[in-house]
Amino acid sequence: MRSKAMVIVCAALVTGMVLSGCSGESGAGAKTKLTIGLFGNFGYSALLKEYASTHPDIEIQDRTASYSDHHKNMAAHLATGNGAADIEAIDTGYVAQFKATADKFVDLNTKGGDKLKDRWLPWKWAASLSKDDKQIGYGTDVGGLAICYRRDLLEAAGLPSDRAQVAALWPTWQDFMAAGKRFQGRAPAGVKWFDGGPTVLNAIVGQAATGYYDKSDQITVGSNQEIRQGWDLVVDGVKADLSAKLLYSTPVWNTGFKQGQFATVTCPAWQMAKIKDQAPDTAGKWDVTSVPGGGGNWGGSYLTIPKQGKNIDKAVELAAWLTAPEQQARVFTTAGLLPSTPKLYDDPAIVNYQNPFFNNAPVGKLFTDAAKKLQPQYQGPKAGDVQTAIGNAMQRVEQGKQNGEDSWRQFVGDVRKLTS
């Protein structure tokens, strides 16, 4: 009898402990935990810390993954209705695809977004707006385009290294390849003119009036003369052995920066943060100058709020704060990401900014000038996948698996399959 009583007492105690454990936790839960899913480097770490310190009721968890992992995981989380972060970043290449399922996201227009609209470049705002006028995301940065180059390597091959003189080498992409042939003739051993065909090609596509899609969401790349000419030009460059044959956003490409395997790389603004992260030892050796062929855009992102989140209002508030001009200005001067808010393009703090890592290049002036001239290009639903396919196609040429003609034909066929 006594032992039975003991059991009951013990059971009661254990239950009590469990219950108090639970209630204790909910008592401390006054702090809201916000998760933010990012990829690469958004330059947010200091900003997130600051936000958490000015909002003592909020705790922020930063979940940064690689570019492709991030977008794949996010799709899986949206599909299953579970597991997405409170704020999820989306790249330009994917935003059209995600806005097709706008009902998975909070319509920011219903959360005061319509009043903030004027912050952004009109085309930036339109790119994340669904067909039925739901706004799925606030713009973070735009890519813009420039060329980053290694001064020491250009000098070693007897080319000028001064920004203006380098820019004068390549008014057009044809000139860029011609300069490459000059470089390659006297280049240091193991150094190529550019990092890889796909990177150069992405820049050329980013400058075209029409990209992979026309405005009615039809893929027109098979008949797009501008892209085809760019393709032929890059294939010629590859044949002339100007390419280090490294695919962008891969570990071997990162190693390429460290080892100095190439003299130039296409530089959207976010690329500068990547170079600095990947090859900190090369500080001062790099410089930035204007891109051949005029303005263009590659990349740039959005912050979205998946509807499945539990702290929607607080997440919207944080996303609006992170993308506000004041914060974008700070991201530009710390990580180099070009703001998507035109008000800043005339702000002296931005325009006069020089990046010490890149030999004090006047990147503020360079990128804001480019951003003002930028002609927006329409992005269709699977632009990101088409970009992957054309990268594969160029790699087939670089690896000597196919000639330019066959590889292009296979690429056009692959793209047709994507949309069937």
Next chain:
Amino acid sequence: MTVLDRAARRHRWDTRFAPYAYVAPYFLIFGVFGLFPLLYTIWVSLQHRNLLDSGGASFIGFGNYQRLLLADPYFWNAMGNTLSLWLLTTIPQILFALGIAQLLNRKVRTRTLFRMGVILPNVTSVAAVTIIFAQLFGRDFGLINWVLDLFGAGHIDWQAGTATSHIAISAMVVWRWTGYHALIFLASMQAIPSSLYEAATLDGARGWQRFWRITVPLLRPQIIFSTIIATTGNMRLLAEPLLFNPGTAAATGGSDRQFQTAALYLYEQGFTNYDFGYSSTIAVVLAVATIIVAGLGYLVTKRIQTD
């Protein structure tokens, strides 16, 4: 009387239904995590369905199967790669494992250490191992190319070629699983009575003969088991080819799909193209193919002679 009666009835009920209650948890868990996903996959495979838009799904019968089996060269390319990798991984795995087990079966000093050691590759993380192997097989700064260079063999772009990429991926799989199979073989080798070997030695059998005529035939059940495990594992080969080619194009398994396995193709269709219906179709076909290939493996290994 009534009390006794009730107790007896309860006992009868107990003996009759308790066994079902005891096994029920297994079937419940199997039903939730095994049977339901399987049936659901079959159901989805009959639909045209976007991963993100389950509301817009439409039933299309065997349309996906028709497209997959009759009009999709990339699927057959992936199946071909899977078969090639199956041969390149399973055969060396079993042969190396037999050899290692034979070596470990001797009386050597610190043999427990060696026996523990062979299982180490198997308990390390696949992702970590693959990333390291991908570096070893690197084109410009890889260790293997460096060694080849010393012998004047020149640089190989391992990821570019079909044969070279298959060799690199099989190396990862073989390295990872050989020790596991070796331990299984070792356990049954120790159960073989030594009198058999003594009798054979008296009859004049040499070491190799004893190995092929006594050890291997008596290990037949374990070899069958290992072949089936290796086969089913290989049919789902995903992490190695995926991480061998990291970056945005990872899911295509090389620029020309030269090392895209069937499981990777499934992944590409499901999570890059968001074609949930089609990727479920691949899953179903792959399951059937696995059964067939495992059956073939069974038939082959069954022919190992038993006297």
